[in-house]
Amino acid sequence: MGEKLVEGRIVKGIAGFYYVQDESGILECKARGKFKKMGLVPMVGDRVLFSKQHAAIEDILPRTSELVRPTVSNVDQAVIVFAVRFPDPNMVLLDKMTVLAVKEGLDVVLVFNKVDLDDAESQLTQKLESIYGPTGFKVLTTCSVTGFQIEELKAMLKGKVSVFAGPSGVGKSSLLNAIEPGLALKTGAVSEKIQRGKHTTRHSELLELASGGFVVDTPGFTSLELKDLEADLLSSCFPDFEYYPGNCRFDDCLHMEEPDCRIREAVQAGKLSDSRYNSYVLILNEIRQYRRY
Ligand SMILES: Nc1nc2c(ncn2[C@@H]2O[C@H](COP(=O)(O)OP(=O)(O)O)[C@@H](O)[C@H]2O)c(=O)[nH]1
Ligand SMILES: [Mg+2]
Ligand SMILES: [Zn+2]
Numbered sequence: 498m499g500e501k502l503v504e505g506r507i508v509k510g511i512a513g514f515y516y517v518q519d520e521s522g523i524l525e526c527k528a529r530g531k532f533k534k535m536g537l538v539p540m541v542g543d544r545v546l547f548s549k550q551h552a553a554i555e556d557i558l559p560r561t562s563e564l565v566r567p568t569v570s571n572v573d574q575a576v577i578v579f580a581v582r583f584p585d586p587n588m589v590l591l592d593k594m595t596v597l598a599v600k601e602g603l604d605v606v607l608v609f610n611k612v613d614l615d616d617a618e619s620q621l622t623q624k625l626e627s628i629y630g631p632t633g634f635k636v637l638t639t640c641s642v643t644g645f646q647i648e649e650l651k652a653m654l655k656g657k658v659s660v661f662a663g664p665s666g667v668g669k670s671s672l673l674n675a676i677e678p679g680l681a682l683k684t685g686a687v688s689e690k691i692q693r694g695k696h697t698t699r700h701s702e703l704l705e706l707a708s709g710g711f712v713v714d715t716p717g718f719t720s721l722e723l724k725d726l727e728a729d730l731l732s733s734c735f736p737d738f739e740y741y742p743g744n745c746r747f748d749d750c751l752h753m754e755e756p757d758c759r760i761r762e763a764v765q766a767g768k769l770s771d772s773r774y775n776s777y778v779l780i781l782n783e784i785r786q787y788r789r790y
Contacts, residue, residue, distance in 0.1 A: 502546040502555055506571075508703040508711070510541050515554060517547050518705065528554045541701050541713075542570035542658060562601055564660065567701035567715045571658055574604035576650075576712075578663035578672065580611040581621040581638070587664070588628075592735075592776035593723065594662055595634065599734040600726060603660075605634040606653055610668040613640045628770045631737040641671035651676045654710040658703065661714050673714055677706050682714055728784050732760070735777055737769060751781065 505519035517526045526547055528539050532554075539545070539554055540563065546556040560570040575598035579586040586609075598605050607629055615622045622638050629636050635653065639646040650672065653659075661669045670682035703711040729749060732738045738752075738760055746757035752774075763769035 500548055500550055502548055504558075505545055505547055506703070506711075507539055507541050507543045507545060507554075508705070510539065515539050515545075517545060517554065518703075524549060524552055526552045526554050532557070540568060540570040541703055542572060544571060562603065564601060567660060567713055569658075569660060569701050569703070569713055572601075572603060572660050572713075573657040574598075574606055574653075574659045575601075576606045576608055576654075576659050576661045578608045578610055578661060578667050578669045580667040581609050581615045581625065583611060583614055584664060584666055586625070588772050589776045589779050590664065592773065593780060595632070596723065596726070596731065596734040596780060598662075599736070600730075605632075606650075606659075607634050607636045608650065608663075608672070609636070609638045610641060610672060612638045612645060613642055628772050631740075631770070632773075633736045639668075639672060641668050641675040644675060647672070647675045651706075651708055654706060654708070654712060656709050658711045659713070661712060670714055673704070673712060677708070679707070680704055723780060723784055724787050726784055728781055728788070731777065731781055731784065735773065737773060738777070753778070753781070 503519055505517040507515045508518045508523065509516040513527065515526045515528060516523050524547070532539065537557060539557060540560075543560065544558040545554045546558070547554045562572050563570050564572055575594070577591065577594045577598065579591055595605050595607070609622060609625050612622050626636060626638070637646050637650055637653070639650060641647070654676070661673065663669055670684045673680055674682050674684065701713050701715070703713055705711055728751060732752060741759040741763055744759040745752065745755065747755055750758055752758050752760035760769065760774070764771060764774045
């Protein structure tokens with residue numbers, strides 16, 4: 498007689514053990530040997546069928562997405578966090594992260610944190626909003642210190658699996674703590690350095706929010722590889738470029754030197770952001786660099 502299998506989700510994996518969560522709690526499980534034979538390695542984020550009696554994962558349900566860094570499956574959205582300043586946003590890095598997220602089929606939420614450090618004179622928040630408004634990405638400006646827009650962020654996470662990404666020091670852990678103080682994530686540059694020193698490999702972990710949804714707090718990453726992205730697909734990962742589809746003289750226009758390019762015209766006319774176009778060119782050149790080898 499087959500025993501009853503229960504559906505759950507892998508929230509953590511350490512040294513061959515998988516922590517599978519369902520409504521009744523978290524159970525430490527082993528994966529059946531058949532997965533190894535199939536060349537299938539269970540991932541954090543996987544929805545699985547497991548046996549409580551044997552503490553064993555019996556089946557892995559089809560994945561909707563698979564991220565490599567951090568290693569998580571079934572992610573719905575990327576919450577890309579940058580500070581309006583301290584540290585100043587690196588726009589190329591930001592745009593690269595959105596490209597990777599779009600390429601993976603994730604929804605993008607852009608969070609500009611530390612709005613308390615902006616001032617009336619520089620209006621950094623407003624500038625960022627004007628650059629990213631036309632992308633159609635969801636944009637939130639937040640402050641984890643005052644709690645500004647924290648409820649809105651919380652609402653966006655509800656019922657979804659979200660990966661928090663962004664450079665170190667922008668306030669990812671602080672935002673998550675503001676959403677749910679019980680998480681008690683370590684914050685501040687110093688504590689992160691200590692954390693890195695202690696654990697040579699950091700495992701990704703899904704954290705469940707009481708308000709609903711799971712989040713992954715990634716350690717900050719600063720360089721991203723775009724090796725497997727084709728040059729001619731890059732502009733489709735810039736949703737603000739898509740307002741001018743198929744209108745360039747050449748169907749395969751890369752929006753660089755080609756004559757009658759609608760994208761470059763839009764940039765020259767001030768309709769498309771210089772900053773976004775600049776990132777596009779730099780990322781395209783990076784992709785071409787890879788292709789040469
Ligand atoms: N002024 C200000 N500081 C913040 C804000 N959010 C986080 N911080 C500070 O920024 C530093 C880095 O925060 P942390 O959450 O560790 O950033 P992470 O590396 O992205 O996880 C800490 O010293 C926080 O106290 C904010 O909204 N405003
Ligand atoms: Mg952190
Ligand atoms: Zn073009």
